[in-house]
Amino acid sequence: MTTAREPRAVAWHGTNGAPRLHIVTGKGGTGKTTVAAALATALAGEGRRVLLVETEERQGISQVLDVAPLGTEETEVATGLDGGAVWGLSIEAGAALVEYLRLFYRLGMAGDLLQKMGAIEFATTIAPGVRDVLIGGKIYESVRRTTAGRAPGARRGRDPDAPPAYDAVVLDAPPTGRIGRFLDVTGQLADLAKVGPIRNQADAIRGLLHSGTTVVHVVTLLEQLPVQETLDAVRDLAADGLRIGAIVVNQARDDSVRSTVDVVATQEPDPARMGPQLESVGIRTTPAMLEGLALTAAEAVERRDLELSLEDAVAGAGRPVLTLPHLPEGVGPDAVWRLAAELADQGVRP
Amino acid sequence: MSDLDLGALLDDPETSVIVCCGAGGVGKTTTAAALALHAAERGRHVVVLTIDPARRLAQALGLEELDNTPRPVASVDTSAGGSLDAMMLDMKRTFDEVVLTHADPETAQQILDNSIYQALSSSFAGTQEYMAMERLGQLRHQADAEGTWDLIVVDTPPSRSALDFLDAPTRLGSFLDGRFIRLISAPARAGGRVGARALGVGMSLAAATIGKLLGKQFMLDVSTFVAAMDTVFGGFRARADETYALLQAPGTRFVVVAAPERDALREAGYFVQRLARDQMPLAGLVLNRVAVSRARISADRARDAAEALEEAGDRHTAAVLRVHADHAEVAARHRRLIRDTAAAYPRLATVQVPLAGADIADLPALRDVAAALTTP
Numbered sequence: 029m030t031t032a033r034e035p036r037a038v039a040w041h042g043t044n045g046a047p048r049l050h051i052v053t054g055k056g057g058t059g060k061t062t063v064a065a066a067l068a069t070a071l072a073g074e075g076r077r078v079l080l081v082e083t084e085e086r087q088g089i090s091q092v093l094d095v096a097p098l099g100t101e102e103t104e105v106a107t108g109l110d111g112g113a114v115w116g117l118s119i120e121a122g123a124a125l126v127e128y129l130r131l132f133y134r135l136g137m138a139g140d141l142l143q144k145m146g147a148i149e150f151a152t153t154i155a156p157g158v159r160d161v162l163i164g165g166k167i168y169e170s171v172r173r174t175t176a177g178r179a180p181g182a183r184r185g186r187d188p189d190a191p192p193a194y195d196a197v198v199l200d201a202p203p204t205g206r207i208g209r210f211l212d213v214t215g216q217l218a219d220l221a222k223v224g225p226i227r228n229q230a231d232a233i234r235g236l237l238h239s240g241t242t243v244v245h246v247v248t249l250l251e252q253l254p255v256q257e258t259l260d261a262v263r264d265l266a267a268d269g270l271r272i273g274a275i276v277v278n279q280a281r282d283d284s285v286r287s288t289v290d291v292v293a294t295q296e297p298d299p300a301r302m303g304p305q306l307e308s309v310g311i312r313t314t315p316a317m318l319e320g321l322a323l324t325a326a327e328a329v330e331r332r333d334l335e336l337s338l339e340d341a342v343a344g345a346g347r348p349v350l351t352l353p354h355l356p357e358g359v360g361p362d363a364v365w366r367l368a369a370e371l372a373d374q375g376v377r378p
Numbered sequence: 379m380s381d382l383d384l385g386a387l388l389d390d391p392e393t394s395v396i397v398c399c400g401a402g403g404v405g406k407t408t409t410a411a412a413l414a415l416h417a418a419e420r421g422r423h424v425v426v427l428t429i430d431p432a433r434r435l436a437q438a439l440g441l442e443e444l445d446n447t448p449r450p451v452a453s454v455d456t457s458a459g460g461s462l463d464a465m466m467l468d469m470k471r472t473f474d475e476v477v478l479t480h481a482d483p484e485t486a487q488q489i490l491d492n493s494i495y496q497a498l499s500s501s502f503a504g505t506q507e508y509m510a511m512e513r514l515g516q517l518r519h520q521a522d523a524e525g526t527w528d529l530i531v532v533d534t535p536p537s538r539s540a541l542d543f544l545d546a547p548t549r550l551g552s553f554l555d556g557r558f559i560r561l562i563s564a565p566a567r568a569g570g571r572v573g574a575r576a577l578g579v580g581m582s583l584a585a586a587t588i589g590k591l592l593g594k595q596f597m598l599d600v601s602t603f604v605a606a607m608d609t610v611f612g613g614f615r616a617r618a619d620e621t622y623a624l625l626q627a628p629g630t631r632f633v634v635v636a637a638p639e640r641d642a643l644r645e646a647g648y649f650v651q652r653l654a655r656d657q658m659p660l661a662g663l664v665l666n667r668v669a670v671s672r673a674r675i676s677a678d679r680a681r682d683a684a685e686a687l688e689e690a691g692d693r694h695t696a697a698v699l700r701v702h703a704d705h706a707e708v709a710a711r712h713r714r715l716i717r718d719t720a721a722a723y724p725r726l727a728t729v730q731v732p733l734a735g736a737d738i739a740d741l742p743a744l745r746d747v748a749a750a751l752t753t754p
Contacts (some may be wrong), residue, residue, distance in 0.1 A: 055401040056536070145560035145583040154494065154600065155551060155592050205536075208571065252404075253432055265549050285704060291697035305695045310676060311687040320672025328701045356711065358640065376488065 040375040041273040044349040045240030050198045050273065053207040053261065054247030059278045061088035062359045064200040064369035065106075065114075072108020073378040076195040078114045079170050080105065083163045083210075088200060089116050094361050100124075102170075106361065110370045112378075115194070117170070117226040121152040124162040150219060155323050157213065161226055164213050164233035171197050181319065195378060201309040204246065210236055211244075211270060216245045223300030248342065250277060250335045255342060262345050275347050277339075279354040290333045297322040350374050382662030382727035385752035387631060388529070394629035395518065395530045396661070399543055401645040402536040404637045406740050407431045408747060410533040411464070411732075413633070415741065416748035417529050418462035419455045425463040425517055429510060434739040439464040446471045447515070452642040453741055463527070469509040473499040477514055479608040484611040489610070493596075494603040505547030506535040511547055511621045512569060518624065541652055544622075551618030557606060561585060562597060592751045631661040638668050638712040643719050650723060662727030664751065665716060669709040669733045677703040677710070729754055 033059055041047055050067060055059040061082070068080040079102065082089050092095045093155045098118035105116035124147055126139035140365060142148050152159045174190035202210045214230045244265055248258040262272050299318035306313050342349055355363050398410040407428050414426035428476070431441060433472045439451050441464055448463035477489050489495050500504060514532050521527040528567055534543040553559070562585050589597045623629075632653055635644035646663060653660045682705040687696040720728070731750040738744055 039463065055403075057401075079453075129591070133590070142584050142587060144586040146556050147588045149553070150556065150558045150562075150590060151588050153595060154559070252434075256433065288697045288700045288704075291455070292701055293695055295694055297694075297698050301696050302698065305687060305692050306683065306699075308690070309683045311679070313682050317673040318677070321698055323701050324672050324705050325698045328705070337611075 033035050040348055040377065041243050041245075043240065043243055043271050043273065045243075045271075047240040047241055047243040047271070047273065048192065048196050049167070049236065049342050050196060050200060051201045051207075051211070051242065051244040052247060052276075053201045053204055053244060054278075055205075055257045056203045056250075058247045058254050059248050059359070060198045060203070060247040061086075062092050062364060062367065063245075063276050063278055064322045065089060065092050065364045066371055067115045067245070067376065068196070068198040068350070069364055069368035070110075070371040070376045071105060071198065071378050072106075072107050072114050073110040073113030074112060076106075076108060076112035076378055077115060077193070078112065079106065079117060079194040080200070081117045081119060081167060081170070082200040083119050083167075084202060085118060087118065089118070090359075092359055092364060106364070109365070111371055112195075112357045115375045116184060117166075119163050119166045121159040121162045122148045124166050125152055125158075126130060127166065127204055128162060135204070147294060157215075158226065158229075160210050160212050161230045161233065164237075165229050167199060168229075168233050168236050169195065171241065193261075201244075204257045207244075208264050208268065209260060211265070212268060213237070238269050240271070243271045244254075245276060247276045250338045250342075252334075252338070259341065259345055263345065272345075272347055273377060275342055277342060278304045279350045280351045281335075282353050284334065286291040289328045290327045293329045293332065296327060297325045303354055350376070380727045381754035382729040383752075383754045384413065384633070384661070384664075387661055388413060388422070388752070389420060391528065391623050392632055393529065395514070395516075395532065395627070395631070397532045397625065397630065397632050397650055399534050399632060400635035401642050404635050404642050405661065405731075406536075407533045408435060408667065408744070409633065409635050409664055409751065410531050411435060411738075412744045412747040412751055414462055414529075414531040415451075415454065415744050416608055416752055417531070418451075421458035421460040422529045423461050423527045424529045424531060425465070425527045426533070427465055427467060427510070427513060427517065428533045429467050429506070429535045431466065431533075432738075433742075436466065438738070438740045438744065441466050445598075446475075446513075448523045451741075467506070467510055467513055470504045471497050472509040472513050472516075473505065475516075476616070477610065477743070481606070482563045482598070485609060487604055489603065489606045492599055492603045492606070494599050495607075496561060501625060504542070506622070507546035508550055508618070510535055511624065515624050517622055519689075520665045525656075526674050541649060544625075544656070547618040547621055548748070551616075553727065553736070554604065554607070562588070562600060564712075607726075611680045625658055626656070631659050633664055635664045635666055637666050640715065643715055647719065647722060648700060650726060662729065663719075663723075665728055665730045667733045668716070668730045669705060670707040671702075671709040671722075671729075673702055673706075675679065675699075675702065675706070677706045680706065699745040717727055 042247040050071070052060050052067060054063070065080060068078045080089055082098070087097045089105065093105050093116070095116070098105070098116045100118065100120055100123040101133055102115045103114055106114040107223055108114055115207040122143065126143065129139060129142070152162065171192070171194070173193040175193050176190035201207055214234045246255040248259045258275060262275070299315065299322055302321065303313045303318055336365045350371060351374070352367050355366070396413060398413070400404045400406050407430070409424055411431070412651060414424045417426040426438070428436070431439065436442070440449065446468040451462045451464050474490060478486050481489060499738040510532065514530065517527070517530050521530065537748065550701060559593045634646050634649050636642040650660060650663070680699045684696040684699040684703070687699065729751060731747060734746070738747060
């Protein structure tokens with residue numbers, strides 16, 4: 029990738045590849061689960077299948093989309109914006125390990141036994157990085173799986189020409205504070221598992237994450253801390269060799285509010301002048317009320333100025349910016365659908 | 379809902395520890411810092427333990443870097459005879475110090491060099507919560523021994539759930555004392571006592587499988603680590619329980635912080651219930667960043683008037699009214715949410731802190747927050 033401006037229109041994700049794995053991170057509380065769901069919905073065009081994945085067993089996807097809690101089986105959770113299908117999956121490290129042991133060690137039913145013994149919890153909790161490799165392994169498999177049905181690398185049903193099972197995979201990833209560690213699957217394993225299947229799997233995941241197939245999108249609010257964390261994450265992840273996609277500014281005030289504040293900012297609110305004006309349209313004024321209005325107006329201008337400077341800071345990261353509106357009525361399937369349409373309007377395409 | 383009188387709580391010499399809890403992003407750190415500043419300027423000797431302060435707040439407190447030692451905060455008004463020290467938690471260093479204090483030098487070094495320890499002390503989910511409690515314990519000890527402070531204010535780690543702070547230490551403790559980890563880390567002892575046959579084929583198979591997966595060296599490291607920690611603490615769970623009990627000590631009060639948003643209030647509700655269950659003394663709920671309408675004109679009325687003024691050509695006054703209308707709507711939403719919480723928790727004492735324009739970047743701004751916090 030080059031930093032020089034190119035004349036042609038840049039894709040919404042800002043990379044010149046055709047990414048299929050979209051990793052969505054952001055500071056906690058910025059709404060990254062909602063944005064991930066909206067992105068999956070926007071990418072699920074006609075006849076397309078998109079897999080929406082969560083990794084922290086929070087059941088955030090089922091809450092946002094108002095569906096039954098997700099399990100370790102992929103299930104259809106929503107209709108895409110243009111008639112495609114969004115599938116959901118909650119990856120749980122323990123279940124992934126049992127599956128993994130079955131696949132590589134042919135353990136069959138022994139998985140349940142290991143679970144009972146506390147061995148699964150042990151392996152997924154204490155060994156640094158193993159948990160992330162297991163979760164990464166499931167993601168890797170879902171990105172690479174073909175319509176022929178089997179994971180690449182499995183012995184049966186391998187058909188290199190078959191199309192992928194999912195046109196895109198959207199990951200509701202850990203927050204910015206943990207994302208670097210989560211994506212650095214091999215680094216975490218450094219002292220451990222120097223050989224063997226875990227190591228091989230970590231290397232394969234690393235390869236996928238650092239390829240043109242993967243982009244990392246960062247969700248932020250126009251507030252000091254989230255923007256700072258976003259800029260830090262963009263810098264750190266890029267330094268780790270990951271491709272940064274879009275920065276999504278979530279819960280932005282709509283333009284009409286902004287332009288109203290712009291009018292307010294043109295002059296200092298003057299209670300002496302406002303009083304008669306308000307009385308002329310039938311509002312009984314008091315000095316305290318006029319002071320209150322002036323103070324509210326001044327704060328709105330201050331807030332706008334802060335937002336403008338934060339917008340500049342976000343733009344300064346040099347990534348495409350997608351902006352999603354604040355929805356005071358909260359999130360739910362309708363809100364996700366509306367945000368997906370917003371994303372599509374701003375150029376998000378399958 | 380009754381009014382929460384934090385001013386009286388801070389003035390009460392019986393109050394020795396205040397723990398600020400709540401979901402991430404609700405202003406816990408700011409609340410902790412404001413309470414500490416207020417108490418110090420009222421004459422108490424205060425130390426505030428912050429976890430992850432925003433850059434500008436850290437600067438305001440003189441916390442330029444991660445430093446596990448409390449340092450005096452400059453520009454505090456000490457005319458009432460009080461003082462304020464502040465520190466930022468360094469979880470790895472706190473853990474290291476725990477080990478160094480409790481183990482002989484050789485065992486301590488063995489633990490510090492162990493790869494499991496290194497992973498555990500820097501990245502295990504819950505270590506930060508555990509170490510925040512440990513550090514609180516240390517500060518309390520120091521306060522008692524040296525008479526340095528008579529009030530400790532603690533911020534808690536920025537987790538998704540406020541409950542993490544209470545749960546993490548025990549989770550870590552019971553995990554390290556778990557059946558499987560005990561078996562693989564002390565096979566000789568377990569075998570000697572119980573006998574390999576009694577353990578059953580299942581356990582041996584489990585140990586063998588996990589051993590194959592994670593490697594011999596790793597299993598060896600686990601074993602060394604658990605054995606060394608055992609000689610130091612005689613079991614992790616006991617240690618974690620002891621730390622937890624600190625929170626139930628007399629003089630400790632919890633302050634739950636929430637923003638007027640559905641999720642944050644729900645979180646705060648869970649936490650309040652949990653404190654009651656564990657018999658931990660709750661002071662009350664701080665509702666942070668509450669929008670308050672400053673003019674008694676309804677949003678609809680303001681918009682109608684704005685339209686009339688626009689027609690009459692006064693775009694500026696109209697815009698001021700529209701800004702007020704938007705703000706009044708937010709204020710109305712906050713009022714509804716707070717009323718619902720009050721209905722659900724009728725005995726919960728609360729105090730509201732109004733939404734401020736800019737972020738808190740200096741002591742005067744903190745004093746403003748403190749003034750709102752201590753005005754019931």
